Amino acid sequence: MPGQIKTMIDKIITVRAHGNPTLIITTKTKLMLKGIDPDKFGAGSEDDPGIIDKLRKLAQELSVAL
């Protein structure tokens, strides 16, 4: 099912930012500094298992349940 990566990224941003525009930017920046560029993934992005594993780990670090 393509788009799983975008769904995971969106969940992380939603949980951490609570809709606050400043926190959306800082959360995206934190993801980029951890090696994931949120803007590179869309609804049609291939489900790369390596990226999905990395996001699971990042979500755990950020205390976000996926």
Place this chain on the structure above:
Amino acid sequence: MKTATAYSTKKPVADAVEEVKRGFASVAPKMVVFFASTAYDPASLSKAMADAFPKAAVFGCSTAGEIVTGKMLKESVVAMAYSSDIIADVAVGVMEGIKEDRRGEGVSKVFRDFERHYGAKMADLDFSAYVGMILVDGMSVAEERLMDKIGDLTNVLFVGGSAGDDLQFARTYVYANGKAYTDAAILTLLKPANRFDIVKTQSFRATGKRLIATRVNEAAREVISFNNKPAAESYAEAVGTTVENAPDHFMSHPLGLLVGEEIFVRSPQQIKDGKMVFYCNILEGTELALLTSTDIVGDTSAAIKAKNGPGAQIAGIINFNCILRTLELEKDSLTDAYGKVFADIPTVGFSTYGEEYLGHINQTATMLVLR
């Protein structure tokens, strides 16, 4: 007065601290931040500063040059005192053994202390009501791990810098509790009494040329290949020079991680067997932009003016200014001009071995602006 700045170039420590103390006669300090050359004995200085202000939270670090209202200095101690009109509350924590603390246990421990102090979880604190400061041993190579862990545990923003040692690159110190620590970091969590801002300014623009780090050695801050070619070769090609001459372009053409309009600068340090060593970590797969330098004094002045508008008068700035920026300013005889950017605003700061804001960055000035 709500804030005061003071400095001294006197030696020994006792005379310098006495001069600073005299400068703070008009303030009842709740917090004193100080930065000092390693020309001062670290342990004696930290103790003397703590003894001089027993009712205040006193902390700081060693430097590679100091900044105080209107001036860039060498071999001095600079300090700023804040009254409770500016700082409603402050908690200070020390992390020791940061080089070997791979899992960020030190951050968790200090955060637990902060939670006891403020009676709230770090994860729940309002990032618009609290702000953090971090001062790190500049020789620890631990900054990325610390900032990553801090960002994991809280939405509160931490700003700061890596301590220096007057370009000796031997040993740097952070100061708190009347002691000097190495292989350590100081974390402070402030509850400012008024609105605050963080400034992050770097004098570069993206050239449009991109380099992807295709192979790296994270632990050594090395990039082995960019765009699947030896890193130095790809970098030299992007700059339009030879590998041999590439280091001449490091200062004016570092790389940057672009996050929207924001640039997180990654500065090359040296070329080693075709690999490039950086002053901060670059993760494998990261796409970086080749940058070109702009005007440090002009850009900094614009960044400060943007925060110092009518009705928003600044009470004090803490400026963490990269030593590479300072060296560039010295090369162009612009240190006086840079100092004058802060002539009308109480300012204290230092030339750092790295700057912190969300992550570890280079060739940048990060600043905490209190009102």
